[in-house]
Each structure stands twice: as C-alpha cells, then as structure tokens.
Amino acid sequence: MEPLDRVRELCLTLPEVTERLSHGSPTWFVRGKKTFVMCLDNHHDDGRLALWCAAPPGMQDALVAGEPEHYFVPPYVGHRGWIGVRLDRGLDWNEIAGAIEDAYATVAPKSLVERARAGQ
Helix, strand or coil, X not given: CCHHHHHHHHHHCCCXXXXXXXXXXXXXXXXXXXXXXXXXXXXXXXXXXXEEECCCCCHHXXXXXXXXXXXXXXXXXXXXXXXXEECCCCCCHHHHHHHHHHHHHHHCCHHHHHHHHCCC
C-alpha cells in the first residue's frame, strides 16, 4: 500500500473526518472545518514525503530533539506546535498512526475523541 493510501485509511477511520485538497495537498478535517493532518510531497522542493500534524503542547520539541531524522518543525504551522512526520525515512507505521491520533485528539471535540478511543 502506498504511504498516502495508508495515511488516508488511518485518518478516515476517525469519527467525522473528511478529506479534501487544501493548498494542493491532501488534507484531513474534523467536521469539515478543523485541519489536523496534511500530506505533502516535496513541498517547495524540500525533498520530503511528510505529514504535518497538529500536536499537543510540548510534543514538537520532544520529538524533533529526540528523533530529528523522523520529525521536524514544518513551515507555516510549526509556530503553532505542529510536527512534521517523515514518511520517507522508515518510521514505524505505529508511530505514524500515533501522530495522526494525537493530531486528531488535539483538534477534535472531546466527545469525538472519546468515540475514537472507544473504537466507534
């Protein structure tokens, strides 16, 4: 399965998530409004296949400092604490799924987060 297809599958299993292009890139939204993940391929020739994910406070610093080969501060949204997650460096898909779930939990209303955690 291609990385984008795997990301799509992970995002769309979460409650009330939709996908559409935003700024030319596949982007996932909670209730059609709040962005929580974007997938970018070679954005402005940066050479990365990556996700930009919303993240809880403090997560960006911890991940970028601990594993800079897998995580980075993305442009435009990095100042809001978002993380960049490399899809082209062999990061385990459980880690990628965790970043997507954390992004969703950061943006979604508590009732939806509870539904997601209950597997509904």
